Amino acid sequence: MSQSNALAEAYKQTNYQLSGHGRRNIQILKESINDLNELQESDMYGKGKIIEDFQAKVAAYLGKESAVFFPSGTMAQQIALRIWCDKKQLRKVAYHPLSHLEIHEEDGLKKLHHIESVLLADKTRLIEMEDVLNMQEDVACLLLELPQREIGGQLPDFKTIEQISSYCRNEGIMLHLDGARIFEILPYYKKSAVEICNLFDSVYISFYKGIGGIAGAILAGDKNFTNESKVWKRRHGGDLISLYPYIVSSDYYFEQRLDKMNQYYEYAKEIAELFNQCFAVSTLPIQPVSNMFHVHLSISKDKLETLLTSIYKKTEIGFTSFVKEKSEESCYFEISIGDAIVKIPKEKLKKAIQMLNESMEENHN
Amino acid sequence: MSQSNALAEAYKQTNYQLSGHGRRNIQILKESINDLNELQESDMYGKGKIIEDFQAKVAAYLGKESAVFFPSGTMAQQIALRIWCDKKQLRKVAYHPLSHLEIHEEDGLKKLHHIESVLLADKTRLIEMEDVLNMQEDVACLLLELPQREIGGQLPDFKTIEQISSYCRNEGIMLHLDGARIFEILPYYKKSAVEICNLFDSVYISFYKGIGGIAGAILAGDKNFTNESKVWKRRHGGDLISLYPYIVSSDYYFEQRLDKMNQYYEYAKEIAELFNQCFAVSTLPIQPVSNMFHVHLSISKDKLETLLTSIYKKTEIGFTSFVKEKSEESCYFEISIGDAIVKIPKEKLKKAIQMLNESMEENHN
Incomplete structure (x- = not known):
């Protein structure tokens, strides 16, 4: 060995x-469904009370107009970036060199969506305002990951995020939040999820990190954005007939651990x-x-x-x-x-x- | 209303x-996990006993070297076709005009993989040997759906499948089976799944049609093929940290309904x-x-x-x-x-x- x-x-x-x-282990699933009414109906290809209620609940929590449940963050984020690239008619996005998209997804963004990445900052530190100002190329979208997981979960000052957000809005650059661990950073910033998400055009959050669910993600933004994301979700093969095992467990542990x-x-x-x-x-x-x-x-x-x-x-x-x-x-x-x-x-x-x-x-x- | x-x-x-x-409804999930040992470990990104055992079991059932569990057939089939197109360095595949890929997937195959489809036969009837012989264009892969769902689940003679298979092997065309409903056709053909799958290079099967599971699919073929499919599964966002809710329920209803x-x-x-x-x-x-x-x-x-x-x-x-x-x-x-x-x-x-x-x-x- x-x-x-x-x-x-x-x-x-x-x-x-x-x-x-x-x-x-399987106990995680058993515990989360134990008290559910067994007659509760499955979702059907993204429709039905069980998925729509949870999406509405999380959209409200994030302060976004609309939210879509995805099987994975990999799928949700590629799709978010694709939608913004299509909107800007520019297949280029900026993010940190240690972004999940760059190092953990077998280049899905490049191989499936033909989107190029512009890497900001270097591997040892956070993206700062200066990196955004000094960007040499036009991009459709900038992705910020809060906290930056691969460097120990560091966070920029909240003011920096505000500055980047306002700069991007002025420049017509869409701002996307990789908020897989957004729940975990609220105590440090002393902000609500809404206050943070307000600074971003789109947000992805995960249910199996701090929340400890089984799998699953939410992508949130305005209604046009989430409607488009549903079409891409089907193209990716993520529009399952039933996602409820992930939805009900996400909801259960969301309620358990948010506080x-x-x-x-x-x-x-x-x-x-x-x-x-x-x-x-x-x-x-x-x-x-x-x-x-x-x-x-x-x-x-x-x-x-x-x-x-x-x-x-x-x-x-x-x-x-x-x-x-x-x-x-x-x-x-x-x-x-x-x-x-x-x-x-x-x-x-x-x-x-x-x-x-x-x-x-x-x-x- | x-x-x-x-x-x-x-x-x-x-x-x-x-x-x-x-x-x-949720009872489907509850029933399927009721007797499972709660200490059984989750799969982790495609690895672990719970997923590997089931993949091996289904591979053996289909008579294929290897099998990979996918969240959906949409994902599994696009990936199968992509692998064969890459192998043949030709982005063109043939299938029925009412194939799931053509009418139910928002053109994922075209939008994500840039693969063109050549439509064989017409919407009212099955693909016959003649359609394959008369194909005007070179294709990397031919997909047969058995039974052809959108025309009432019709089936060609078994001899026709054998002829198509042998023709494709001679011509170097890869043959893929959309076997979402493969279990359901065994009584008519009086064949085993192995005998049918032997005629194909790759096979997809579903666990929520005849089997009645919650969701989930298997893609099977030789080891090179399935290894490549795992890379694409990650790119698509289908390599979830945990797929076990679908795996254990698929296994449960597979055992219940196969006979x-x-x-x-x-x-x-x-x-x-x-x-x-x-x-x-x-x-x-x-x-x-x-x-x-x-x-x-x-x-x-x-x-x-x-x-x-x-x-x-x-x-x-x-x-x-x-x-x-x-x-x-x-x-x-x-x-x-x-x-x-x-x-x-x-x-x-x-x-x-x-x-x-x-x-x-x-x-x-």
Whole structure:
């Protein structure tokens, strides 16, 4: 067994996990439908009370005219960008070099929609107002991801978003929000979802990140936009006869967890502080601005995997199931706080992170 | 309320329905997961025991090397055709003018994949060997839909499929099966799924038609083909973090209904005979070759809707929730037999169809 596999296996065997809401198993589905009336009718190809009610509810929550439920964010976002490109008759959009569209979608945007990407900022930092001002090419749409997941979930100042939004409106550039984790950033900004979404022409949100549903996404905007998105949803093969298993579970966990985002955020800051006390370990950002952050360590990926595997076995606490290489002598992993954290006895957790500290010191000597 | 809406509403209120497996409500999901172990792990982006086991099981059932679970047939089939077009470096495929790809997918194949369609045969009949021989253009792939749903679920002779298959292999044309309803045609052909699929390079099957699942599809072929299909599945936004709600329900109803296809077929023939005894009514085909058939009536759509609405209210039996116009003075509807038929007392059913006969006669006079 490779060291990576051993780590993943040891993580599975732990009693407690730092990230997430607990194991992703069939119980998640069972719990979410348990109290539903079994006579409630399925949606039918995007129509019916069960889907329309949820779409209306989320549209209101986001302050948008209309919303459409999608099986995935990959599908929803490609379609949003395509609609804006068609509107502007320009197949070019701007986003961060580590946008989900650029690194996790097998180039769907390019291969299916023939849309070119203009990459703003560089991989190590957020898009700032200056990057937008200095853009060398015309684009139909600018996509902002809040928080920027691949760099630890960093966030720009709210003022920056306001400036970018007002600039884009003046310049006729459509502004789209990759808000997969929008719920998770409200406590930091001390804003409502409506206040944030007001700055954007279209918004995508996800139901299986902070919300902890099974899968599913919403795309919201004005009525023309969402009507067009339904046509593309069918073209993509996303207009399923029944999406209700995702809808009812999204709704269930939306209701359960929406009010917990502040709690997750406070935990994230507390846990990050513990990691930052460890030798040759620092979090990105140093102080989290949402429920998530990255833990960077000056040690090779291989060595950290061995070391974590041992810590998991001794403490029954899992930090992460996988580690990403940064350089030969450094690596990092992601923490995303949810309900699971509450179950870990604090002393046990402190001991586990203290064990990481000691192992890092030993490794250095 | 329009006459069409009145019909749909009256259909909903009936105690018995001719088509399908009963109402599509949340009970379908509840029943299918009731006995599952809640600790069973979710699939993760196409990986994990729950998805891999089912894919292997269906691949074996179809006699193909490999299979991939998709959220929808629309997605699966566009991708199959794209892979074959890329392989042949030719963006052209042939299929029936009433193929799902041509009439139900908002031109996804053309808009997303820039693949042109060559239409074989005409809207009123099946593709025959001659249509393939006389094809004026080179194509990468030929798609056959068995049964041809939009013309009442007709089927070619098995010999014709064998001839087309052998011709395509000689000519280097890839042959794809739209087998959404493959289970439903096995009793007529007296063949196994393997014997049919052997004639095709790739096969798509659906789990919510004869099988009565919630949604979901399988695309099967050789390992290279299915590996490529996974990349496109991600591009389309179909590689969800969790597809298990569709997988477990597909598996559940697959096990439940696979052996009932002969029973559905026998019922279909019996019911079609009753309709054919009515005045100005005939089924297409006259004798069904699967669980499905169309009922054609020499009466305007509007008038039939009024007439059916009244029959539903009197008999508590629903034939269909909607009627399609054929011409000003003729229309038709589809029957697709499943578990629901068993619940209808035979005398009640005969009386309802007799009532249709009388109403059609009255309408004529």
